[in-house]
């Protein structure tokens with residue numbers, strides 16, 4: 001996502017906010033990773049025997065047909081369909097309903113609770129809290145209701161998971177704003193899992209968690225202040241979020257950056273100075289009047305914010321790789337306890353990565369997100385990074401890409417044999433599903 005580049009903070013944290021630019025154009029951060037001297041050459045598929053091929057069919061465990069987790073019951077057939085208008089793989093289906101944010105001993109749940117504490121102790125009338133709204137929403141909820149333009153890139157099949165042309169896995173918690181406002185809620189927090197097709201590296205995962213906050217004001221609130229409603233809401237919003245950042249991070253340096261979202265005006269980003277870098281932690285702004293009008297709040301003014309819980313948790317708990325949040329390894333899960341914000345994670349091991357390169361001639365419909373989906377579909381959480389390391393166009397106008405795939409388990413050493421098998425499968429499926437020509 002095109003957020004961070006140019007503001008000086010870590011490119012690694014650059015994709016949590018989806019809607020920063022009017023056009024929503026993406027810029028790739030993956031191009032910049034250097035060659036690693038430990039890289040091994042690409043395996044060629046011809047090096048594999050048919051026995052390897054047979055074995056490679058067994059790489060994935062069967063997928064349950066109905067998920068029942070955290071009170072959410074979702075049938076696989078309702079989500080994953082073999083139709084061109086559906087782009088949801090089984091790996092994503094298995095994440096639905098896991099609800100890391102509702103586990104009080106998980107870093108994401110601990111962080112959610114710490115933010116709840118801040119709002120509970122600073123506001124007499126508590127914020128209404130929602131943390132089990134279903135992640136399957138309509139295109140109308142996800143985009144139209146929050147005024148995302150019809151041609152915005154975030155609506156594309158390349159960026160969003162579609163169940164069918166009218167139904168998506170929410171790509172932000174803002175998908176619930178309009179509905180909750182229409183129901184009459186004036187102060188609320190929505191926490192949930194959100195889904196975005198994306199590239200692969202240590203800070204990007206196609207499922208992550210966001211918290212949305214909305215507060216509605218009525219004329220009484222701002223009339224005595226001598227400010228207009230918008231200025232009053234913007235000031236209140238900034239005060240609220242600066243307080244939250246201090247509550248979570250202590251006395252930190254912070255700065256506000258003006259930005260753009262379709263659903264707020266003015267819009268801001270908050271950055272905090274952490275470990276010698278400016279880190280974007282949230283997006284927010286004064287809610288577009290049209291949203292308030294449609295929800296029966298014409299005479300009101302409101303603010304809204306959306307923050308990414310993983311990126312905050314990675315910093316607060318020193319968690320080096322976003323895949324760890326999904327780990328069921330006791331050496332990870334046992335390090336966190338309820339109410340303990342910011343306990344530093346002690347890596348239990350660092351297993352060596354294994355690199356495999358693959359080159360192919362791309363076609364017009366090729367996208368890096370599609371490539372990453374195929375790779376994740378095969379290697380799951382064993383893939384750590386997919387990085388474009390070479391890109392050229394020949395005299396005939398054919399473009400070749402070379403990608404370096406880093407395989408690494410967080411939990412154990414991988415054998416050469418299993419990596420070769422994964423890579424063999426990747427090559428085969430990249431060729432057949434993406435219709436590219438391997439070199």
Ligand code: PHE
Nearest residue numbers: 017018019172283284305306
């Ligand atoms: N929904 C926005 C995103 O995911 C964040 C946001 C929420 C910005 C609310 C402004 C107001 O990028």
